[in-house]
Amino acid sequence: MDYERFLTVVGAAGGLDRDGAERATTATLATLAERISPEKSGELLAALPPELGSALRTESPAERFDVDEFLRRVATREQGGPVLAERDAGAVFEALSQALPEPQYAGLVRHLTRDFAYLQPGRPEIVPEVEFVAKVAGLAGLDTDAGRRAVDAVLETLAERVAAGEVNDLVGRLPAALHEPLRRGRSHNPGPGRRMSPEEFVVRVAERDGVPLEQALTHTRAVCVVLRESVREDFFDASMRLPADHAVLWQSP
Numbered sequence: 693m694d695y696e697r698f699l700t701v702v703g704a705a706g707g708l709d710r711d712g713a714e715r716a717t718t719a720t721l722a723t724l725a726e727r728i729s730p731e732k733s734g735e736l737l738a739a740l741p742p743e744l745g746s747a748l749r750t751e752s753p754a755e756r757f758d759v760d761e762f763l764r765r766v767a768t769r770e771q772g773g774p775v776l777a778e779r780d781a782g783a784v785f786e787a788l789s790q791a792l793p794e795p796q797y798a799g800l801v802r803h804l805t806r807d808f809a810y811l812q813p814g815r816p817e818i819v820p821e822v823e824f825v826a827k828v829a830g831l832a833g834l835d836t837d838a839g840r841r842a843v844d845a846v847l848e849t850l851a852e853r854v855a856a857g858e859v860n861d862l863v864g865r866l867p868a869a870l871h872e873p874l875r876r877g878r879s880h881n882p883g884p885g886r887r888m889s890p891e892e893f894v895v896r897v898a899e900r901d902g903v904p905l906e907q908a909l910t911h912t913r914a915v916c917v918v919l920r921e922s923v924r925e926d927f928f929d930a931s932m933r934l935p936a937d938h939a940v941l942w943q944s945p
Contacts, residue, residue: 693791695741701790706783716780717787719769721747723762728803729754736800739792759807759863760871774868778811786813806857809864819922821869827921831945832914844873845900845908846915849893851877854885854932861931865923890938909945916942 693701703713725733725748733750740748757765767777789797789812801812809815829839851859851874859878863871880886888896898908920928920942 693741693787695743698741698744698787698791701787702780702783705786706779708780708783712780713783715770717744717784718747719766719777720781720784722769723765723781724748725750726752726755726765727757727762728800732800732803735796736792739796740788741791758805758860758875759810760868760875762808762811763868778868782811782813785811789813805860807860807863809861810868816865816924818865818867821867824867824870824918824922827918828911828914831917832911834911841901842911843870843915845897846912847873847919848877848880848900849896849912850916850919850932851875852880852886852896853877853888853893854881854934856881856883856885858885858931858933861927862923865927890940893938893941911945912941913943913945917944 699710699713699717702708702717703710706713706716708716721744728736730751730753732754733748737745737748763774763777763781766781767774770777770780772780788800792800801808810818825836825839825843828834828843829836832839832842834842847862847870851862856878859874859881863874866874894905894908894912897912898905901908901911903911923931
């Protein structure tokens with residue numbers, strides 16, 4: 693794939709004109725070069741149009757940052773916001789998937805953490821944050837602000853409870869606006885996840901949400917029901933690997 697064709701694919705995927713496609717490509721590839729090793733960057737340079745070399749070339753060791761930091765850096769380079777960065781980075785990954793041989797693109801993806809599924813072509817449809825919170829608020833009988841507090845409290849506790857890799861799976865399935873509580877929970881996470889009973893789970897939600905235990909259980913169930921629907925029940929059940937006694941947390945409130 694030559695350079696002009698690469699930009700055409702980026703433009704079509706992101707709804708961008710040529711200048712916008714070029715900005716998106718430069719910002720995304722420069723950030724990708726910070727995230728991957730010089731060796732991996734060299735492999736990409738050999739397979740992609742030479743005009744992309746200035747953005748991709750690096751001799752610095754790989755930095756281990758997540759998809760949200762990736763988008764923050766893209767937004768800084770573009771001097772835009774996170775929504776535009778998400779759109780543009782996704783468009784560039786679409787072009788990379790077409791420009792690289794399939795085994796090489798798969799190798800690039802393996803070089804990244806699983807939360808980067810958020811930017812990959814063919815990702816499952818992601819429920820917008822406004823819709824997610826509205827569904828939780830409706831199930832729990834809350835206004836929007838209280839619904840968002842409940843969402844944050846439950847997602848942070850869930851990210852503390854399960855393994856870090858499983859948190860990354862969730863990040864890849866949820867809108868960027870809901871990633872922050874998952875990151876907070878992951879920061880409390882000792883690695884394989886903090887063991888806690890369903891009762892302890894609800895106590896932690898109550899503390900973070902600032903509500904009594906009975907309300908915390910209702911809020912937990914509302915968030916978990918919407919979460920399972922949003923990421924698909926089979927994905928949630930397989931990825932979270934929670935004990936059977938935790939099913940009480942996603943019964944309809």
